[in-house]
Amino acid sequence: MINLLIDNMVFASLLALIGLGGMFGGLLGYAAEKFKIDSDPVVDTIDQLLPQTQCGQCGFPGCRPYAQSIADGDAINKCPPGGQSTINAIAKLLDITAVPLDEEHGQEELRTVAYIREDECIGCTKCIQACPVDAILGSAKLMHTVIEEECTGCDLCVDPCPVDCIDMLPFTTSIDTWYWPTPENTPPSTNSTYTEGHSS
Amino acid sequence: MRHLWETPGGVHLSDNKAQSQTMSIGQVPLPKMLVLPLNSAFGETAKASVRVGDRVLKGQKIADIQGKLSVAVHASSSGIVSSIEPRTIAHPSGLPTPCIEITTDGEDRWIESTTYPHYQHIDPSKLCDIISQAGIVGMGGAGFPSAVKLAIDGEKSVDTLIINATECEPFITADDMLIRERAAEIVRGIDVINCALGKPKTILIGIENNKPEAIKALQEHCNGTHIEVVSIPTKYPSGGEKQLIYILTGKELPSGALPMNIGMVCLNIATVFAIKRAVIDGQPLISRVTTITGQACDINRNYEVLIGTSVEHLLELNEFNRERCSRLIVGGPMMGFTLSTTNVSVTKTSACILAVSHQEMPDSSPPQPCIRCGLCAEACPASLLPQQLYWYAKAENHERLQAHHLFDCIECGACSYVCPSKIPLVQHYRTSKGDILTARAEKAMAFKARERFEFRAIRLDKIDHQRESKRESRKLFSNNAAQQRVSGKPPLTASAEDIIKAAQLRIQTKQISPEKQKAKLERTLIAAQMRLEEAEQRLADVLDSGTLDQQTQHKATLEGAKQKVDKTQQRLAKINLQ
Numbered sequence: 190m191i192n193l194l195i196d197n198m199v200f201a202s203l204l205a206l207i208g209l210g211g212m213f214g215g216l217l218g219y220a221a222e223k224f225k226i227d228s229d230p231v232v233d234t235i236d237q238l239l240p241q242t243q244c245g246q247c248g249f250p251g252c253r254p255y256a257q258s259i260a261d262g263d264a265i266n267k268c269p270p271g272g273q274s275t276i277n278a279i280a281k282l283l284d285i286t287a288v289p290l291d292e293e294h295g296q297e298e299l300r301t302v303a304y305i306r307e308d309e310c311i312g313c314t315k316c317i318q319a320c321p322v323d324a325i326l327g328s329a330k331l332m333h334t335v336i337e338e339e340c341t342g343c344d345l346c347v348d349p350c351p352v353d354c355i356d357m358l359p360f361t362t363s364i365d366t367w368y369w370p371t372p373e374n375t376p377p378s379t380n381s382t383y384t385e386g387h388s389s
Numbered sequence: 390m391r392h393l394w395e396t397p398g399g400v401h402l403s404d405n406k407a408q409s410q411t412m413s414i415g416q417v418p419l420p421k422m423l424v425l426p427l428n429s430a431f432g433e434t435a436k437a438s439v440r441v442g443d444r445v446l447k448g449q450k451i452a453d454i455q456g457k458l459s460v461a462v463h464a465s466s467s468g469i470v471s472s473i474e475p476r477t478i479a480h481p482s483g484l485p486t487p488c489i490e491i492t493t494d495g496e497d498r499w500i501e502s503t504t505y506p507h508y509q510h511i512d513p514s515k516l517c518d519i520i521s522q523a524g525i526v527g528m529g530g531a532g533f534p535s536a537v538k539l540a541i542d543g544e545k546s547v548d549t550l551i552i553n554a555t556e557c558e559p560f561i562t563a564d565d566m567l568i569r570e571r572a573a574e575i576v577r578g579i580d581v582i583n584c585a586l587g588k589p590k591t592i593l594i595g596i597e598n599n600k601p602e603a604i605k606a607l608q609e610h611c612n613g614t615h616i617e618v619v620s621i622p623t624k625y626p627s628g629g630e631k632q633l634i635y636i637l638t639g640k641e642l643p644s645g646a647l648p649m650n651i652g653m654v655c656l657n658i659a660t661v662f663a664i665k666r667a668v669i670d671g672q673p674l675i676s677r678v679t680t681i682t683g684q685a686c687d688i689n690r691n692y693e694v695l696i697g698t699s700v701e702h703l704l705e706l707n708e709f710n711r712e713r714c715s716r717l718i719v720g721g722p723m724m725g726f727t728l729s730t731t732n733v734s735v736t737k738t739s740a741c742i743l744a745v746s747h748q749e750m751p752d753s754s755p756p757q758p759c760i761r762c763g764l765c766a767e768a769c770p771a772s773l774l775p776q777q778l779y780w781y782a783k784a785e786n787h788e789r790l791q792a793h794h795l796f797d798c799i800e801c802g803a804c805s806y807v808c809p810s811k812i813p814l815v816q817h818y819r820t821s822k823g824d825i826l827t828a829r830a831e832k833a834m835a836f837k838a839r840e841r842f843e844f845r846a847i848r849l850d851k852i853d854h855q856r857e858s859k860r861e862s863r864k865l866f867s868n869n870a871a872q873q874r875v876s877g878k879p880p881l882t883a884s885a886e887d888i889i890k891a892a893q894l895r896i897q898t899k900q901i902s903p904e905k906q907k908a909k910l911e912r913t914l915i916a917a918q919m920r921l922e923e924a925e926q927r928l929a930d931v932l933d934s935g936t937l938d939q940q941t942q943h944k945a946t947l948e949g950a951k952q953k954v955d956k957t958q959q960r961l962a963k964i965n966l967q
Binding site for chain 2: 251
């Protein structure tokens, strides 16, 4: 066998090349299966930047479809809850120019939280069905309530309510979420000006 | 003599401590009201366990721990719970937070308590529990629950206990006075902690050398123990946890790490005293030593103040002069914050109430542009680049700020202090830290929202599937029933074969003979023609006397009837052809 190969160099090299080709082909095929990426990583990254309010103000049924659409070349300025900071982040990611928010889809507003006036609620469950993140608790003919920590402030529960008992309240700063404001807007209130004026 | 390491940066400040040390620690007359906040400095709120109108005794627990970082709250004096509502507390935000208000009855009657004089024989975890239930937090300023610091599990071991008695901020003398008067109790407290931590090898008390009397008092009581009192050079901010650890041991705390990670625990000396009271005397944390000082008060003194006493009450006691006061500060002049109202209460972390005069702290001149002198970098005890951080903070460049280790900033204020342009650098860092943390929290929230949204989609899909399969099974059932009516056979059970058979059978039964179809169609045609005539009649009536609406309606009916006749005629013709 070896002798035969040594005698026919052309045949031997052909055999070797075919063998190598088959081996690498198999390896690549295996790798393609093994390390397969199910979804488009660009869409995932854009989706991570979007605020996930799932409000549909962009005209898409949720944040991911809009991320998909941006990846396909749609405008990046259709997300009012994300505001300018989200636009800037996406622009930076995609290396395109940041544009101002498209007012057609809404204005950048303060974050809100839905609040159900519980004594007016008739228990129709319509808001529960509308909530994209299952943040409303309740049952038919029983009062409903919003889980405040889960509410994204998307507004979608307000329209379906037949008795208009849902208010969108601005998100209030509590002592736990408060932090120091920028010095320009406030008279310096601490240390910054301690001078050694005292002599006793 | 222990070898000491020197921290980079730092500033030398004039002490301003002598004026409040002329008198011993005083007692404050019992205030009429005590307002006790329920939140700890770390964002978790204790759960009130009393209701409005309840009678409480001094030292009675009035709020329970809820979550790992909340702390228990105890009544500082006996009386009646007069309200539980949000109040402004001594916090830089000035925002209201839930508080329990107690109207004192003047009796100051203690609740019966359990004391643990033989703490040496108590399990360390039980000791931690006692400390936690006594509501003890770090009294140096940050207010971190002490029990969390002391809770060591099997894997981690502590070889060094550091007691922080540096008190490096000007004006504050609360710890100094506490040590001078109660050194014996403090040393016993250290022994309690020693037991709780499983007897670490080294115990060090770090104290600045501007407190000779306190050092002497401690040394007297530490003789014969393995506690070492270390006098360190006076320099601000030696009292920072990281700085003190470095000065005493030469070990640098890695960025983002806790002292526990390098086998150390660092506690404030006032906390040690509170732990002694809690374990040996059974008294929860209901009072602390607070310095009331500043030129706007005629009396400068330290007091043992009940937690919840209003600042107003303390200032009156010290003959506070509002006109003279330029600013009312809680804490020291470097790291404290300004109060907007005197109607707030003393908390567990209020070491000092500083009423400075205009002379002591003149109103700030507006900040000037940065001249890049670099003094801030020289002063920074954390070896950061304050100037770079300032530019990035102004540009809101969060990535670069974090790359320049913004979160290693201890907010000591040394950079602002040395800045010749009077730029409030620390304020910028604080804001940036808040911005970054808020952005992180929002990101986490968005992640949670996405998960919930995706889960909801799966849930809805599942419901749809269930509905579909239910409808399928109902259909099969009704078909079976119908078939049974036709054939008199028992209904089929739902196997694939049976379903096919049933369907075939159905098709057969549905096909009726052409003759029957023809007869049926003829009947339909007659009926349709009759309806058409009727409609024509009605339209004629309406055309004479009816409204426009009626006319259109009847025209439509007529049209419908005509179509029906046409259709039937067509189908009839088709059958005839066949």
